Amino acid sequence: MFDFYDFMAGSRVEVHYIQNETKRQYLIRQSLQLKKWALLGGLIYYILSTIADFRFPPAVYQQTIPARLFLVLVPLMFITWTYWRKDKFDYTFNLGLLLYLGIASGLVHGFVYYTVIMSGGFFPKVGMAMLLLYSCLLLGLPILFGAICAVVLIVTAAVVYYLTSMPVINIALLTAFYTLFSVCCLIANKVCYFILKENYQLVQKIYHISIYDELTQVFNRRYFVENLHRIYHQAKREQSMLSIVTIDLDNFKLLNDTYGHVAGDDALVKISTIIKKYCKRPLDFVARTGGDEFAVLLYGSNQSHIEGICKSILSDIKSLSIQSSDDGKIISASIGVASTDFKGSVYDIEELIHNSDVAAYQSKKNGKNRFTVFNSES
Structure with a gap:
């Protein structure tokens, strides 16, 4: 007969929480931690970048800091707070806001680069590569959204470089590098997505095995x-x-x-x-x-x-x-x-x-x- 105490002494399977979870919900939940830390890291980096603008002449930072603050930093603070403090949120709305942040940060970066160069200062080009890495990979955006961000950022960079009189050959080389770098990031994004999908199917299979009798399927x-x-x-x-x-x-x-x-x-x-x-x-x-x-x-x-x-x-x-x-x-x-x-x-x-x-x-x-x-x- 059924021995209750003998059964309860056994080990417990810890995958039952996905019983009613769809694949989309699972993928959202799995990427949540990545987004939380990516947003927090991005927020810290952007605050430091904004503070660093004070090294430029007043005529420069009086233009760059308001652009950074209102177009990127405030929305970034809001969405970072949303991911860290709220248990439930509108994923579709937040996805749109993430796409906005990716594009806005690229446009603002281009504006800052143009303003600094035209004033005779120096601004490192590595920032664009970091933005592409962030938008295409670290934020865990869907592949289409990541590709949109990459295209906008690369086009923005090429236009800004042209407006600042950079040699065409240099623009072409940088554009090729950014494109290759973005493709690599998007491929890594896609690979991670496939791994998560396979994990979901595996966990579903384990869950099925853990609750169903193999022979009778009750x-x-x-x-x-x-x-x-x-x-x-x-x-x-x-x-x-x-x-x-x-x-x-x-x-x-x-x-x-x-x-x-x-x-x-x-x-x-x-x-x-x-x-x-x-x-x-x-x-x-x-x-x-x-x-x-x-x-x-x-x-x-x-x-x-x-x-x-x-x-x-x-x-x-x-x-x-x-x-x-x-x-x-x-x-x-x-x-x-x-x-x-x-x-x-x-x-x-x-x-x-x-x-x-x-x-x-x-x-x-x-x-x-x-x-x-x-x-x-x-």
């Missing part, structure tokens, strides 16, 4: 216990009846001994399909909890409904006429039912499982192919 013992706890507390809050139906197959060992495990596996698949069709409501489900044992969790059912399900399961299993031996014995089931309604006698989870096992044992003891409803007085 839920397994682990899932039964973990969800029993969740649904039990929900039933307690809502004062709803919660029932466990334990189904222990009769003559199953005899079937394996006579016809082999292949025949036994085939019988289990057929029987699990029968049981599963009676779990149609959202919180009802069936799990294989042992070699030849199943458990059904029924939420908010009344006694007549539960008894009707038990009778139908018994009838359907018997109608399969699966012979367990050459002497004519067939596979049937001994069923035990235990319920708690939180209004009268209340059983805790361990008692509920134990009571359903006791009732199933009573059915087997009284001749098999029957169901017994647990009664504490009997």
Whole structure:
């Protein structure tokens, strides 16, 4: 029978949180940490760059600092705060703001470069490469958005270099370098995206394995216990009846001994399909909890409904006429039912499982192919 304490002593799979998570949600969540740190690093870098503008003559920084402050720094501070302080936010809106930041930072960089050079100062060209790295890779933007940023930044740089009378050959070489650098960053971005997609599929597969019985494809013992706890507390809050139906197959060992495990596996698949069709409501489900044992969790059912399900399961299993031996014995089931309604006698989870096992044992003891409803007085 089902040993609750033995099961709970086992290890727990930590991937259940993605049960209802779409691939898009997973990719957004996985890239969140990258964006958070990239934004924080970008904010610190941009503050330092803004402060560094004070090294230029007043006529220069009085133009560059307002442009940096209002067009880039304020939006950057806002979105950095959004990613670090808010648990939920409008991803589509923030994605548009990230695209704006990538383009605006490139345009402002070009403006600062032009202003400094035209005043006779020096401004390093490495800043454009850093912006391309930031926009195409570190922000984790979708490939299309990263490509848009790259094109705008490269065109901006070429125009500004031309306006500052840089030799055409130098402009061509720098443009080629920026293009190659951007392509490399975008390829790295795409590779990371594919790795995340493969991870998502792998985690989904692991999650499926962790909660489903490999043979019958109904839920397994682990899932039964973990969800029993969740649904039990929900039933307690809502004062709803919660029932466990334990189904222990009769003559199953005899079937394996006579016809082999292949025949036994085939019988289990057929029987699990029968049981599963009676779990149609959202919180009802069936799990294989042992070699030849199943458990059904029924939420908010009344006694007549539960008894009707038990009778139908018994009838359907018997109608399969699966012979367990050459002497004519067939596979049937001994069923035990235990319920708690939180209004009268209340059983805790361990008692509920134990009571359903006791009732199933009573059915087997009284001749098999029957169901017994647990009664504490009997």
